[in-house]
Amino acid sequence: MGCQKSSCKVLSKNKIKLIRSLDLKKNRSATGLFIAQGKKLVFDLLESDIVASELFCTRQAASEIVSHQADLKIESVDKEDLARISFLKTTPDIVGIFRIPKSVIDWDEIKDQLTLVLDAIQDPGNMGTIVRLADWFGIRNIICSDDSADLFNPKVVQSTMGALARVKVHYVSLSKFMNQAKELAIPIYGTFMEGENLYKCDLTVNGLVVMGNEGNGISENTTAFISRKITIPSYPPGVATSESLNVAMAASIICSEFRRRSICKE
Amino acid sequence: MGCQKSSCKVLSKNKIKLIRSLDLKKNRSATGLFIAQGKKLVFDLLESDIVASELFCTRQAASEIVSHQADLKIESVDKEDLARISFLKTTPDIVGIFRIPKSVIDWDEIKDQLTLVLDAIQDPGNMGTIVRLADWFGIRNIICSDDSADLFNPKVVQSTMGALARVKVHYVSLSKFMNQAKELAIPIYGTFMEGENLYKCDLTVNGLVVMGNEGNGISENTTAFISRKITIPSYPPGVATSESLNVAMAASIICSEFRRRSICKE
Numbered sequence: 315m316g317c318q319k320s321s322c323k324v325l326s327k328n329k330i331k332l333i334r335s336l337d338l339k340k341n342r343s344a345t346g347l348f349i350a351q352g353k354k355l356v357f358d359l360l361e362s363d364i365v366a367s368e369l370f371c372t373r374q375a376a377s378e379i380v381s382h383q384a385d386l387k388i389e390s391v392d393k394e395d396l397a398r399i400s401f402l403k404t405t406p407d408i409v410g411i412f413r414i415p416k417s418v419i420d421w422d423e424i425k426d427q428l429t430l431v432l433d434a435i436q437d438p439g440n441m442g443t444i445v446r447l448a449d450w451f452g453i454r455n456i457i458c459s460d461d462s463a464d465l466f467n468p469k470v471v472q473s474t475m476g477a478l479a480r481v482k483v484h485y486v487s488l489s490k491f492m493n494q495a496k497e498l499a500i501p502i503y504g505t506f507m508e509g510e511n512l513y514k515c516d517l518t519v520n521g522l523v524v525m526g527n528e529g530n531g532i533s534e535n536t537t538a539f540i541s542r543k544i545t546i547p548s549y550p551p552g553v554a555t556s557e558s559l560n561v562a563m564a565a566s567i568i569c570s571e572f573r574r575r576s577i578c579k580e
Numbered sequence: 581m582g583c584q585k586s587s588c589k590v591l592s593k594n595k596i597k598l599i600r601s602l603d604l605k606k607n608r609s610a611t612g613l614f615i616a617q618g619k620k621l622v623f624d625l626l627e628s629d630i631v632a633s634e635l636f637c638t639r640q641a642a643s644e645i646v647s648h649q650a651d652l653k654i655e656s657v658d659k660e661d662l663a664r665i666s667f668l669k670t671t672p673d674i675v676g677i678f679r680i681p682k683s684v685i686d687w688d689e690i691k692d693q694l695t696l697v698l699d700a701i702q703d704p705g706n707m708g709t710i711v712r713l714a715d716w717f718g719i720r721n722i723i724c725s726d727d728s729a730d731l732f733n734p735k736v737v738q739s740t741m742g743a744l745a746r747v748k749v750h751y752v753s754l755s756k757f758m759n760q761a762k763e764l765a766i767p768i769y770g771t772f773m774e775g776e777n778l779y780k781c782d783l784t785v786n787g788l789v790v791m792g793n794e795g796n797g798i799s800e801n802t803t804a805f806i807s808r809k810i811t812i813p814s815y816p817p818g819v820a821t822s823e824s825l826n827v828a829m830a831a832s833i834i835c836s837e838f839r840r841r842s843i844c845k846e
Contacts, residue, residue, distance in 0.1 A: 452815040549718040549839040563832040570833040573815040
């Protein structure tokens with residue numbers, strides 16, 4: 315399993331410390347780096363525009379790496395060293411250190427496409443699930459308020475299962491972003507108890523869909539920008555039920571309905 | 581905040597130990613009890629058919645309790661004692677010990693209604709979210725294979741946010757259950773890559789919707805019973821995407837589509 319010492323790099327204590335420090339946001343911010351673990355995820359990222367800084371892997375995995383990056387640094391290391399730098403229970407064959415991509419908002423895309431806006435989503439699990447959802451439904455951009463959970467937390471990175479390679483996630487000042495969207499007359503959807511029935515209302519092909527914080531919903535500041543209030547009707551109408559759906563479930567139902575309309579029109 | 585010692589029961593060490601032991605499934609099975617924490621959840625349960633065994637609460641909370649159970653045991657205890665028996669970070673005003681309800685499957689309901697079937701769902705978070713989803717969409721029964729995550733785990737109980745009071749969750753031998761459903765000619769839906777397009781296929785008002793394990797999907801044994809294979813189409817068609825949606829997201833999209841059909845027909 316392990317590779318021979320003669321041909322393997324042995325990781326220095328400092329290197330191991332640096333990689334393990336990427337567990338914390340302050341260290342990710344300071345270095346501009348994040349960690350991705352496991353073949354599937356690392357290989358998905360290597361196919362994307364996200365730039366790899368260094369890869370650490372078994373010799374076997376090294377032989378399978380395909381990358382368009384000319385200067386990619388690949389280190390074959392022992393399984394023991396991989397265990398030291400990984401956060402997973404089962405040691406992966408490959409650990410990648412990647413550069414956190416610079417967020418550049420393409421307003422032409424935002425104008426024409428469907429985009430998710432996350433207003434202070436706190437749960438890392440929800441964040442990962444929503445990125446996977448966006449990927450499934452071809453949503454290319456997710457806009458997050460500055461105080462949302464961090465996508466580059468190792469747990470969130472893993473939970474996106476590679477979707478991170480295909481969905482651009484931007485952390486922004488939400489009021490500034492929403493102002494600009496409003497000026498461009500982009501439809502802005504948000505879910506409220508008293509909104510229009512999701513299944514019966516008109517839906518545009520483009521627009522922003524705002525999802526609110528787990529406990530407090532959409533903030534007052536953001537609510538001011540919502541031009542289309544919608545609601546997911548509970549069933550049967552008028553019967554007592556849970557007060558709300560989990561935010562990731564609500565997002566999935568709304569995105570599904572947007573895409574259903576397009577698919578059924580085709 | 582605390583109540584005076586003279587009027588408050590002080591909990592014995594044994595009592596505290598017994599309550600805290602309900603964290604483990606073997607102890608819940610041995611005693612037939614589970615714990616629910618916080619006013620909203622306990623009050624929701626008191627309105628349901630689930631039988632309370634004992635309630636521990638502040639004097640203030642005690643005065644707000646409304647119950648149809650004549651013999652309900654209510655103990656006013658100190659905040660410190662509530663902290664000792666609670667699993668939450670913030671000490672709740674009320675902790676309820678309830679009896680795990682006996683599972684009685686009403687086949688008339690199963691025949692006529694929409695029912696979720698969970699085949700070895702492992703993640704307690706998914707379990708809680710799916711119960712909330714079922715509540716939202718008026719799904720009265722969830723059938724779980726014996727090896728699914730336990731609904732009565734304190735974390736799952738809390739995450740259902742009261743939905744547990746309105747949705748009956750049954751743990752069964754799945755093959756036995758599915759056999760009977762087949763004999764009754766109940767439509768059995770399951771998601772597969774090669775299934776019919778969810779948005780375009782016929783959907784019955786009644787039926788079982790089977791959701792598979794997080795890693796392995798629907799088991800081979802259960803697959804044999806599926807009479808209606810469906811798929812949630814990704815978007816746009818033919819573009820590379822995540823391999824799958826999270827099981828709770830998939831469940832929400834499917835249940836939403838079933839209910840949309842009913843709502844839009846009304």
